[in-house]
Amino acid sequence: xxxxxxxxxxxxxxxxxxxxxxxxxxxxxxxxxxxxxxxxxxxxxxxxxxxxxxxxxxxxxxxxxxxxxxxxxxxxxxxxxxxxxxxxxxxxxxxxxxxxxxxxxxxxxxxxxxxxxxxxxxxxxxxxxxxxxxxxxxxxxxxxxxxxxxxxxxxxxxxxxxxxxxxxxxxxxxxxxxxxxxxxxxxxxxxxxxxxxxxxxxxxxxxxxxxxxxxxxxxxxxxxxxxxxxxxxxxxxxxxxxxxxxxxxx
Numbered sequence: 001x002x003x004x005x006x007x008x009x010x011x012x013x014x015x016x017x018x019x020x021x022x023x024x025x026x027x028x029x030x031x032x033x034x035x036x037x038x039x040x041x042x043x044x045x046x047x048x049x050x051x052x053x054x055x056x057x058x059x060x061x062x063x064x065x066x067x068x069x070x071x072x073x074x075x076x077x078x079x080x081x082x083x084x085x086x087x088x089x090x091x092x093x094x095x096x097x098x099x100x101x102x103x104x105x106x107x108x109x110x111x112x113x114x115x116x117x118x119x120x121x122x123x124x125x126x127x128x129x130x131x132x133x134x135x136x137x138x139x140x141x142x143x144x145x146x147x148x149x150x151x152x153x154x155x156x157x158x159x160x161x162x163x164x165x166x167x168x169x170x171x172x173x174x175x176x177x178x179x180x181x182x183x184x185x186x187x188x189x190x191x192x193x194x195x196x197x198x199x200x201x202x203x204x205x206x207x208x209x210x211x212x213x214x215x216x217x218x219x220x221x222x223x224x225x226x227x228x229x230x231x232x233x234x235x236x237x238x239x240x241x242x243x244x245x246x247x248x249x250x
Contacts, residue, residue, distance in 0.1 A: 010069060010096050011038035012047075015127075019046055021105050022112040024080020028055040028105060035102055036124065039068060042162060043126040043189075046113075047102040050090075055079035057088050057103070066104075070094035077105065084109040118217075121187035129161040131190050133168075133222040140167050143235040144209065145202025150174045150229065156222050160190070164246035167236070168226035174210075184208045191223070192216040209233055 012035055019034040020027055031052035036044035057075040064086075066072045072089035087109035091099045107113065113120045136157050142150040152173035158166040179197040187193050194211040210227050213220065229236070236243045 010099070011044075012036065012096075012098050013044075013127075015046075017115045019048075019124075020114045021046075021048075021110045022079075022114075023055065023077060023084055023110050024082035025111075026055070026080035028077055028079045028110060029053050029103070035098075036127070037069075037099070037102075037104075039066065043129070044124050045104060045107075046124045047099070047104050050101050050103055053088075053103050060086055062086065064089070066091065069096070069099065072104075077109065120189055121192065122189050125189045126161075129190070130159075131161075131220065132159045133157070133220065134159070135222070139237075139239050140169060141237040141240075142169075142229050143237075144178075144199050144206055145204075146235075147178070147201040148175070149178050149199055149201060149234075150227070156226060158223060158228075164231050166228050166231070167238075168223040168228045171225065171227055174227050179210060180205065182208050186211070190217065191220040197227075206233065 015034045015036050018032045020030045022028060029048040029052055031048050033049060035047040037047045039045045056078040058078060060074045060076055062074045063071050064074055066089065069091055071093065072091050074086040075088040077084040077087040084106065087106040089104050107123060115125065134157050136155050137153055138155060140152045140155045141148060150169050150173055152169040154170060156168040158168060178200050180200060182196040182198050184196040185193055191213050192215065194213050196208040197210040199206040199209045210229050212225065212227050213223055214225055216224050231243065232245050
């Protein structure tokens, strides 16, 4: 298959959501017909119709390749008294004509992103990804270097499309005396902002081994205030059966 043929098959859909990006307190883009472009296999990227761009786009005279799509013209984004250098790109000459009138904004260069009136973190949400959080009475035991750091029979089990099963445990079932607060935080488009602890066990510190969503997004309220350990880095037992460590980190 040639590169041109591959680019012609870029997966593109129109989102029914109102999507907005802000910079300097002003809307850079505001659209109810945003394109979802699958540059990556696990989630889409927002592309805005050119007519829905509110900010000034200043040509930089530079081009850059967008993987799987082709050459892009780069623009500085000027909005609300701020400038985001090279934060917009257009693809007016690529093989796929559906992309010619669309503008991609660099996610991290914007101050805020909204789907309807709710903040979105990290990247666009995948409409085909699902998060199920189920209460359970399964027995969950977590060991680090042979030390039991959590033992619970009231977990909330989180099933997320394409990712390892996660076990969220009440803090009362966790050895909090072995946990040390971390400055690390991460964000998830489906759950919100997580804070972390390191675990002191086996005579050493295991950095950022546990996380918590203290105020998760509405659809993930069931895990609010509960601790979750990286399956990939601990000994995890479910109903007495030791679990294999998944290979993919979240």
